[in-house]
Amino acid sequence: MVAFMISRRSGPSLYQQVAAAIRKKITDGDLVAGDQLKSEKYMAEEYKVGRDTIRDALQHLRNEGLIDTRRGYRSRVRTPIERELVWLRSGEKVFGRMPTPEEREQLDMSEGVPVLVVADHVYPADRFELRAE
């Protein structure tokens, strides 16, 4: 059974179609946290596209925080981490942005994870949530 028809001539680009197919598997629960995806090579053959197209799709899924990829190891569905609660004092402002490469390094963050900034404190958004006092 072919779950998805990946075709050049149906609107979205190939990598977007592939990304949508994998995204659906995750949101539908066919793939759950910790599950490995197939290898890029395998998926390239499965969807009949180039490996580059698969990598494009995976990169977008990484940037959505859905999967994690390590060199030499297949991509895995990310485990939602319990967010640590940080109290926000009255009057304090918070905004979000992507981390600098240095911050990503220092805070050991995955690609595609934003940060919350409160009074010069930088919180990885996948591990912290803020609550107004």
Next chain:
Amino acid sequence: MVAFMISRRSGPSLYQQVAAAIRKKITDGDLVAGDQLKSEKYMAEEYKVGRDTIRDALQHLRNEGLIDTRRGYRSRVRTPIERELVWLRSGEKVFGRMPTPEEREQLDMSEGVPVLVVADHVYPADRFELRAE
């Protein structure tokens, strides 16, 4: 004058070196908000790397929120937008994440911009900041 030596044999990958070079131009003020970058083709020749390597670098800069890219038009240094203030009521929680493709579409967001989520409200992080009452 060659501002940066891009070389295969000095640690970081080529696209990271290129990204660092362009990032420095922005943080140093050699490129300011609204400025166009050179074309990918031009930069590929300038740094003596493939266009693919330039594109890799630009994608990372997009994901850091530093530049904006439109098809058919050169990449531009992003204009920092004044963030609209939203008040956070006592007890309300906020967390950050990357938007889904649908949210990105609906909210007309650039690639690489996270969202702030407060009680099922989704705020593009480049246009809103929250403040505890």
Next chain:
DNA sequence: CCCAATTTGTACGTATGTATA
């Protein structure tokens, strides 16, 4: 308004490096 040049987007192929199993 149309056309041509420019520029980015997508997609393929190939090769080699590096980390993991």
Next chain:
DNA sequence: TTATACATACGTACAAATTGG
């Protein structure tokens, strides 16, 4: 050690959007 798998980097080609004459 060997095989597998992802990362990087080069190339080519064509599609699609924008710009400017």
